[in-house]
Amino acid sequence: MSVQPAPEGDCPLAARADHRRAERAFRAERERLAAGHGIPEALAYSPEATRQWVSDELTAAAHTVADRARAAGPAWLRLRARRTTLVLWSAVFALLLGQALTAMGSGWTLPRTAALLAAVLLAAPLTAVAWLHRDRGGVLAPLIGPDNRVSTSRTVAAGWLLLAAYAVLTLALTLAGTDDPARRAELRAGLDLPHGGGLLTVVALGCAVALWTGHAVAHRVRHFRAQKVRALRPRALDPLTDDSGGISFTAAQYVLVNTAALVFAAVQLTRDPYQLPSPPWALAALVAISALGYAAAKLTEGGRPVIQSVVRVREPGAPHSPIRYGDELEIRGSGFVPPGAEAADLVAGTTVRIGDVLVPVPLVPVPGGGFANPSDTVLRLPVPAELDPGPVDIQVITAAGTESGRYPITVAD
DSSP states (O other), rough: OOOOOOOOOHHHHHHHHHHHHHHHHHHHHHHHHHHTSOOOOTTTTTTHHHHHHHHHHHHHHHHHHHHHHHHHHHHHHHHHHHHHHHHHHHHHHHHHHHHHHHHHHHOOOOHHHHHHHHHHHHHHHHHHHHHTGGGGGGGGGGGOOTTTHHHHHHOOOOOOOOHHHHHHHHHHHHHHOOOOHHEEEEEEEHHHHHHHHHHHHHHHHHHHHHHHHHHHHHHHHHHTTOOOOOOSSSSSSSGGTTTTSBOOHHHHHHHHHHHHHHHHHHHHHHTTSOOOOOHHHHHHHHHHHHHHHHHHHHSOOOOOOEEEEEEOOOTOOOOOOBEEEEETEEEEEEOOOOOSSHHHHTTTEEEEETEEEEEEOOOOOOOOOOOOOOOOSEEEEOOOOOOOSSOOOOOOOOTOOOOOOOOOEEEEE
């Protein structure tokens, strides 16, 4: 596969274009090899040698694509840092415009000034954080988890914390500019626990879910109860998807329920700027139920690979016989391709330990895209010549580095 060298500098658009060129070249190479074109004539009469040569070629090409993606990652994060800062100040400008339009009928009030000043006081330090962490995504940096994805629980917790900080700043600035003793007493009463109990509950719940899920996932990965593959770069849709990029029901419902509750609380603050917005207890209970479902899913999703059976692949018409050197094994089970490891360079990292010999699972492309081998439920590979006859154990090692349990087989002379 011919791929142009990576561009100099850190231009996000150039890095992204280089990555896309590498992807197109890889897809073309995969389709060519899947159709049986470009295979050396010396290998044409040996299916095993042909399959191994094709696998080696695709593995090398896949690593080239992954290198281009990793090179484009920092440039992508710097671009997102600039864009999120622009979005942040655009929101401040939109607030100013909305306040100006709604003030035409009722006139400009102190709470409107306090709301704008509070937005500026929040946007200014967030802009400083974005500049300091511009190589890690700017304001997105605290939301990116150890797996290099935007965390769902961190995003929800950050939304509630930002709303709470904005509400407190708005009330504080309104209190500072109010001379009327009755208004000042009303503002102080608006900060009491009975008025802000719902807000404190959902903020505490969001932070607790973020801390607990992070710890639970890390604990399960360390104890080989879950598989986790690091993403090449964060994506805007990460809070709504699972590791494989598909929409996750539990994550999506958690984000949507909390978004609805956030909008409700923001409307409350707009309608009554003299007290903390407090979601009703029924709404807080709905948020708690949504959080419970999300946390339960994090505790139970995924798992280590499982070998259910190992059989010798028999060609039509071939006699039944024990497993010997040169035979092809079919390993059946589940969890061989963990979520997020569908990329060719990661799939190529699937390995099987047969006795003391590590055998990479060969890549078998199919026309139209994808690979017939390895798959999440079936692996095919030859019995290595270095294997001594006798009883041996088989273990699958996935792209996440997680090992399956041992499955015993016997290799005949």
